[in-house]
Amino acid sequence: xxxxxxxxxxxxxxxxxxxxxxxxxxxxxxxxxxxxxxxxxxxxxxxxxxxxxxxxxxxxxxxxxxxxxxxxxxxxxxxxxxxxxxxxxxxxxxxxxxxxxxxxxxxxxxxxxxxxxxxxxxxxxxxxxxxxxxxxxxxxxxxxxxxxxxxxxxxxxxxxxxxxxxxxxxxxxxxxxxxxxxxxxxxxxxxxxxxxxxxxxxxxxxxxxxxxxxxxxxxxxxxxxxxxxxxxxxxxxxxxxxxxxxxxxxxxxxxxxxxxxxxxx
Numbered sequence: 001x002x003x004x005x006x007x008x009x010x011x012x013x014x015x016x017x018x019x020x021x022x023x024x025x026x027x028x029x030x031x032x033x034x035x036x037x038x039x040x041x042x043x044x045x046x047x048x049x050x051x052x053x054x055x056x057x058x059x060x061x062x063x064x065x066x067x068x069x070x071x072x073x074x075x076x077x078x079x080x081x082x083x084x085x086x087x088x089x090x091x092x093x094x095x096x097x098x099x100x101x102x103x104x105x106x107x108x109x110x111x112x113x114x115x116x117x118x119x120x121x122x123x124x125x126x127x128x129x130x131x132x133x134x135x136x137x138x139x140x141x142x143x144x145x146x147x148x149x150x151x152x153x154x155x156x157x158x159x160x161x162x163x164x165x166x167x168x169x170x171x172x173x174x175x176x177x178x179x180x181x182x183x184x185x186x187x188x189x190x191x192x193x194x195x196x197x198x199x200x201x202x203x204x205x206x207x208x209x210x211x212x213x214x215x216x217x218x219x220x221x222x223x224x225x226x227x228x229x230x231x232x233x234x235x236x237x238x239x240x241x242x243x244x245x246x247x248x249x250x251x252x253x254x255x256x257x258x259x260x261x262x263x264x265x
Contacts (some may be wrong), residue, residue: 001050005037009061015054016201017045018194020061027068028060030115034067034087042096047143049254054209055201056100058123059107060116063190066108066132067116070178087146090115094148096124098220101213103204107197108132108183113171118147121156124216126183127193128174134182135171145246155223157182207245209264 001012009020019041021028045053060066079120097104106120108128113135120126136149143206145166153162157180187193204212218237222230241247245265253260
């Protein structure tokens with residue numbers, strides 16, 4: 001897939017698409033144009049031209065920031081109605097990332113604050129460099145998170161920790177973020193992180209595309225549901241898996257002690 005955007009750079013190597021938020025002079029702050037470009041990228045991935053993309057990495061340009069938050073200069077004079085529209089645009093973007101049938105990984109270098117952390121939490125996994133910093137500092141501006149943190153952060157770190165981070169506006173380092181379950185892994189350098197992320201994506205790409213899509217859809221649908229309702233979601237998805245060509249290929253290959261050649265159907 002070959003596309004160009006105003007504020008993000010796209011590099012596709014085989015089935016892996018790497019997206020770089022490219023506003024280093026503003027610490028990759030999420031301006032309305034960045035949100036628009038990321039939204040268009042997701043739409044492009046879902047188009048026939050994007051069919052070869054099997055996984056996505058999102059990172060920030062430079063070493064200082066993944067995304068240091070929303071663009072405060074743009075936000076400063078917003079009316080309540082404009083703020084709601086801005087919130088809706090970013091919420092729609094993160095929901096669209098969640099709803100993709102392929103894995104999306106945030107590779108956090110430096111700051112992931114406010115909307116930057118909310119963007120990362122809309123991804124399936126978060127990898128981080130040792131110098132990464134995470135936080136929801138909106139209360140310091142007399143605001144609250146508006147791009148999904150009040151919903152996703154409690155799911156990831158628990159209600160009490162999420163409240164503490166949101167109420168205090170505190171920033172935490174990569175090791176603490178790993179300890180509380182916010183990030184999956186921490187690496188010494190950005191290159192190490194990106195190499196490991198690409199390896200994880202290649203590992204997933206070797207699995208059944210149909211099963212990965214079903215698993216992502218099921219985990220996200222069941223998250224936060226009461227146990228009985230979540231188990232029902234899983235039961236239906238488990239049954240649906242048996243209608244796929246990949247399930248027949250995978251089980252037959254297992255019994256024959258062969259490597260499966262999945263079709264994604």
